[in-house]
Amino acid sequence: DVFRRSTKTTIKKKDIQRILNISKAAAYDFWQEVKDKYTIENNGDLRISERANIFRGELPKTQEPEVIHYQKLYINTIRKLYRATSIRKHKQLGYIFKLLPHLNLEYNILCTDPFEQEIDNIIPLTVGEICTLIGYDISQSTRLIKELQGLTFDYKNQKEYLISYVDSGTNSPRQKKIFLNPRIVYNGSDFRKVEVLGAFCKTAGGEDSRH
Incomplete structure (x- = not known):
């Protein structure tokens, strides 16, 4: 799942500082915190990491739904x-x-x-x-x-x-x-x-x- 600013424009790593309105140093620290764990860079685009267990819309089907818990955020x-x-x-x-x-x-x-x-x-x-x-x-x-x-x-x-x-x-x-x-x-x-x-x-x- 690719992070997007619009249906046609994807979010790049270089966009983090501007989107979050933080300093260059803070953007660097943020990237070190989330890379691989929550997001990955693929062909220049930022994507949700498979390790993150972050989903949009409906949750994926699982054989053991009772043991998996998710946080719903608006x-x-x-x-x-x-x-x-x-x-x-x-x-x-x-x-x-x-x-x-x-x-x-x-x-x-x-x-x-x-x-x-x-x-x-x-x-x-x-x-x-x-x-x-x-x-x-x-x-x-x-x-x-x-x-x-x-x-x-x-x-x-x-x-x-x-x-x-x-x-x-x-x-x-x-x-x-x-x-x-x-x-x-x-x-x-x-x-x-x-x-x-x-x-x-x-x-x-x-x-x-x-x-």
């Missing part, structure tokens, strides 16, 4: 989010992408078992545990929450947060549990299970209305 929304995110916030956006493997498929909360389907059995990750997963200083967990809340995107003319959170009433940053806006990422079988979460991801005039 490409247009992810692209819009990336373009709406300033270069200085790309690192924070990268934290979210690193955490996607821990996103519960049905309920969109970051947890210990992303494949757990019984809501009573879900064990949410605390912000403290999330800091450990992404290599963030746990003593700066309050700053991490603030940085992640700075990631927003437009949905139906309304600016929305990429993440929101709940806590146990202790108001301890390390104990907060995070969920992702299902309008960006959702892997489950019934969107109605998480539709209400969108109500907690809305901003109020660009300000954080949850405090």
Whole structure:
């Protein structure tokens, strides 16, 4: 599958810097990270690597579908989010992408078992545990929450947060549990299970209305 800018124009390696709007050095680092693992260069064109298990449209048929799990991403929304995110916030956006493997498929909360389907059995990750997963200083967990809340995107003319959170009433940053806006990422079988979460991801005039 070839990466394309249009039906007639393919994407070349040299296009990475311009498309991602990053420095030459950052483009080089990005290529070193994704080459062969996610994408390959073939006759000058960039293609999805067979090792990546990335598919567009319908998933390929398999003899053991129950043991293969895929992450569903809304490409247009992810692209819009990336373009709406300033270069200085790309690192924070990268934290979210690193955490996607821990996103519960049905309920969109970051947890210990992303494949757990019984809501009573879900064990949410605390912000403290999330800091450990992404290599963030746990003593700066309050700053991490603030940085992640700075990631927003437009949905139906309304600016929305990429993440929101709940806590146990202790108001301890390390104990907060995070969920992702299902309008960006959702892997489950019934969107109605998480539709209400969108109500907690809305901003109020660009300000954080949850405090």
